[in-house]
């Protein structure tokens with residue numbers, strides 16, 4: 001529990017500080033745009049790999065979830081555009097942001113070469129924990145984002161509402177599938193892993209070194225016309 005509080009506090013601190021600083025903020029939005037898009041694609045791969053085990057009611061919820069993540073990616077691309085920047089997809093930090101939520105990261109975590117070989121409830125528990133992290137991050141961003149960025153704030157609020165819904169449906173699903181304890185076990189495992197890296201993370205957050213850059217100058221005109 002103490003670990004959980006510390007991790008939550010650290011997330012709040014990081015996103016809070018980043019949102020208040022224009023140069024950091026745009027990089028956080030770019031990172032989130034890439035993570036949301038890749039998160040949606042990963043969910044679709046899970047949906048296909050586990051199609052035989054996913055009941056119709058859950059498949060419907062997962063399809064909506066995938067559409068939500070695609071919409072979130074557009075919101076964050078617009079947030080980057082609002083800062084008069086665009087995403088530099090080839091930058092190492094951009095590649096890393098996508099990889100952090102990609103299929104590869106899930107396979108590494110579950111120590112499996114094949115998505116289909118991982119238990120559906122384990123996959124869902126992993127997604128739930130990522131969604132909970134998202135809720136914490138978005139709450140901190142909303143608390144600290146400057147008031148004049150009203151469009152970005154409204155976007156963030158709608159993303160947060162979706163992420164909270166994702167947490168609810170995944171929690172309910174794991175309960176229905178009798179795997180709530182599974183999720184709790186996995187949460188502890190992730191927390192321990194994060195906690196082992198705690199020193200490094202704190203050091204990184206407190207250092208005044210150059211932060212990763214995922215953006216370049218100039219607005220992506222394609223984004224401005226996209227409907228939500």
Ligand SMILES: [Fe+2]
Nearest residue numbers: 036068069072
């Ligand atoms: Fe999302």
Ligand SMILES: [Fe+2]
Nearest residue numbers: 131162163166
């Ligand atoms: Fe989500």
